[in-house]
Amino acid sequence: MPLVKPAAKPAALALGLATLFLAAAPATPALAAAPTLATAQAPSTGPDPAVLDAAIAARPGDPMAGVVARVTVDGRAWRGSGSDPVSGRPVAPNAAFRIGSINKAFVATVLLQLAAERRISLDGTVQQYLPGTLPADFTLPITIRQLLDHTSGLPQAVEGPGAHDADGVIARRWGLETLDQVVQRTLHPEDGHEVTRAFDPGTEQEYNNFNYRLAGRIIEQVTGHTFRAEVTARVLKPLGLRHTEVPEGRPTMPEPHLTGYFADNAGTPTDVSEQGGNSESMVSTPADLDRFLRALLGGELLPPQQMHDLLTLPRDASGRLLPMRTEGECRFGPDKGRACYSAGLMALPLQDGTVLWGKTGHDLGYSDAFFASLDLRKRLVYSVGTHDSAPAPALRIAAATFGPFAS
Numbered sequence: 001m002p003l004v005k006p007a008a009k010p011a012a013l014a015l016g017l018a019t020l021f022l023a024a025a026p027a028t029p030a031l032a033a034a035p036t037l038a039t040a041q042a043p044s045t046g047p048d049p050a051v052l053d054a055a056i057a058a059r060p061g062d063p064m065a066g067v068v069a070r071v072t073v074d075g076r077a078w079r080g081s082g083s084d085p086v087s088g089r090p091v092a093p094n095a096a097f098r099i100g101s102i103n104k105a106f107v108a109t110v111l112l113q114l115a116a117e118r119r120i121s122l123d124g125t126v127q128q129y130l131p132g133t134l135p136a137d138f139t140l141p142i143t144i145r146q147l148l149d150h151t152s153g154l155p156q157a158v159e160g161p162g163a164h165d166a167d168g169v170i171a172r173r174w175g176l177e178t179l180d181q182v183v184q185r186t187l188h189p190e191d192g193h194e195v196t197r198a199f200d201p202g203t204e205q206e207y208n209n210f211n212y213r214l215a216g217r218i219i220e221q222v223t224g225h226t227f228r229a230e231v232t233a234r235v236l237k238p239l240g241l242r243h244t245e246v247p248e249g250r251p252t253m254p255e256p257h258l259t260g261y262f263a264d265n266a267g268t269p270t271d272v273s274e275q276g277g278n279s280e281s282m283v284s285t286p287a288d289l290d291r292f293l294r295a296l297l298g299g300e301l302l303p304p305q306q307m308h309d310l311l312t313l314p315r316d317a318s319g320r321l322l323p324m325r326t327e328g329e330c331r332f333g334p335d336k337g338r339a340c341y342s343a344g345l346m347a348l349p350l351q352d353g354t355v356l357w358g359k360t361g362h363d364l365g366y367s368d369a370f371f372a373s374l375d376l377r378k379r380l381v382y383s384v385g386t387h388d389s390a391p392a393p394a395l396r397i398a399a400a401t402f403g404p405f406a407s
Contacts, residue, residue, distance in 0.1 A: 046076030048400070055396035056082040064269045065385035066091040067393045068258050070286035071401050072379040079286065082393065084259055084385065086269050092256035094285045096243060097383040098275075099368055100361030102289065103282045104212050106231050108148050108344025109296060110219055112306040113234055119222055120144060122309060126152075129218045135187055135195055142201045144218065147211040148343035149314045151322060153199040157210035158185045159278065167265045173275040173364055176249025179220070179227075182213045182278060199325060205314060205339040206325040216280050227280055239295050244284040249276045253283065260365025260385045272365040273385075281363065286381040289370045293379060297357060297372055311357065311374075313339045313347060333406040349406040356402060367391050371402070378402060 056067045067082035068091055079093035114120045122145040126134060129144070146152040159182050163169045187195055198206060216227045223230055228246035236244050243254065251274040261269035284292075295301050302310060314322045321338035324330040330340035333349035340347050348356040348371065358371030358380075365387055372379040380401045384391040 047071045047073045047078040049078055049080075051400050052078050052080055052397060055400045056080050056393050058082055058085055059392070062393060063261075063384065063386035063388045063391050065261050065388075065391070066095075066258055067382065067384050067397075068093060068095045068097065068286055069380070069382035069397050070094075070290050071397070072290060073401075074377055077290075086261060086271075087259065091258055094243075094256075094287050096254045096257040096283050096285050097368060097385070098253075098260060098273075098277070098363035098366045099282050099284050099289065099383075100363040100366060101209070102284075102359045102361035102368055102370060103280050105292070105296065105344040105359050106235060106282065107212050107215050107219070107227065107280060108310065109301055110227070110230050110234055111144060111148065111215055112302050112309060112343065114219070114222060115144075115309070116303050116306050120218070122148070126214060126218075129221055130214065133183060133187065133214070133217070138197065140197075140201055144215070145309070145343070146201050146314075147215045147218075149312075149339070150205050150207050150211055150341050151202050151314050151339075152208070152211050153197045153201045153204070153206075154208060154210050154214070155186060155195055155198060156208055157182055157213055158189070159209065159213075165265050166263060169364070170262060170264055170270055170272060173272055174251060176276040177278040179213050179217045179279050182210070183217060186210055186213075202314070203316075203322065204325040205322045205330075205341060207329060207341060212280065213278070235292070235301065239291055239300075241284070241288040241292060244282065244288045244292070246280070246282050247277070248279060251275055257283075258366070258383055258385045260363070260387075262365045262387050275364055277363065286383075289381045290379055293358065293370050293372050293381070294376055297374060297376060310343050310345065313342050315339075350402055351404045351406050354402075362387065362389065367394060369394065369398075371398075373402075 052071055056069055064085050066084035069080050071078045081091040081093045083090050115122050123143050125141040125143055127141060142152045159177055160175060163172055219227050219230055228248055231246060253273050257273060259271055260273045262272045264270045299307055316322055321335050324337050324339060330338060345357050346359055354373050356371045356373060358369060361368040365385060366383055367386055367388055368383040370381040378401060380398060382394055382397055384394050
């Protein structure tokens with residue numbers, strides 16, 4: 001029987017949106033290496049509550065899960081939630097949830113701040129900051145920048161022991177994976193099998209959680225503090241994100257929270273809200289994530305050079321976006337099949353030429369995202385309490401917020 005692991009699908013939401021909302025339209029401009037603010041648009045009346053309420057309302061075929069979302073249009077915010085169909089209980093509009101790979105935006109922010117302080121160089125290497133970590137035959141230099149934009153060529157992360165079925169995944173969800181354990185299991189496996197690079201650093205892009213496990217280790221090595229301590233001091237406290245935390249394996253969820261579900265062997269939705277995770281796992285709320293996204297894209301957290309680094313997509317010597325190694329990722333807009341991940345974020349082009357920046361996230365039982373136009377006029381944060389990669393309520397609310405994506 002094959003191993004069952006809840007694999008993250010980072011671009012699944014983008015692919016679902018692109019597939020669902022394609023329409024004939026002129027080609028949009030290519031993504032710039034460092035985008036400028038979107039062109040000014042006519043003022044709107046703000047979010048349409050009726051449309052957004054309908055988007056998150058349960059429909060036949062939707063996953064058995066609750067929904068929580070926050071939409072901001074031209075400074076006016078809408079908060080909404082869809083009742084949990086399993087328990088029948090309402091969901092608080094600002095319920096907490098596990099944010100999955102949205103945490104990469106926090107990791108990248110801390111490293112970019114360290115770069116601004118000249119405590120690291122983005123062009124410094126893993127070999128320099130974590131000597132002896134990579135296998136001896138990994139002789140090509142891998143930079144911090146390549147970790148952040150997924151061009152390192154490192155093997156995919158091996159996180160936690162595999163499970164043979166869904167019941168096994170549910171039973172093993174409690175463990176805490178330290179960064180050292182993930183590094184050891186991925187680069188120096190106990191079974192002694194050969195670990196190889198996927199590609200030469202800087203030649204392709206492939207989304208890989210392991211890049212950010214090493215990034216977290218570099219934060220620890222350089223600062224002498226845990227990621228939790230650094231992100232709390234540098235981001236959470238300055239922004240007043242009182243409902244965002246790094247639990248470090250503490251399984252309990254704050255109240256109120258969105259219940260996350262994962263189907264067991266019999267197909268029954270099982271509450272998996274309480275779980276361990278890894279040392280970078282985070283819990284947050286729609287309001288806190290909206291505040292973080294607004295601060296990040298608004299330049300509150302990073303100086304100009306690091307803002308440029310945050311929003312730069314990797315390119316080859318000729319200036320063309322690097323090819324995406326994984327088939328099916330970054331398959332939208334005029335640069336289909338080419339890099340769409342920057343340092344901790346993802347670029348999504350709309351039909352009207354606007355480029356959204358943000359990140360999807362998946363933890364066991366949760367499917368999340370936050371995205372915004374660079375001028376911050378339109379912003380969306382949502383979580384659906386399911387492990388489905390692109391649940392229908394998410395697609396509907398994204399379409400209601402931003403309109404059609406580029407073909």
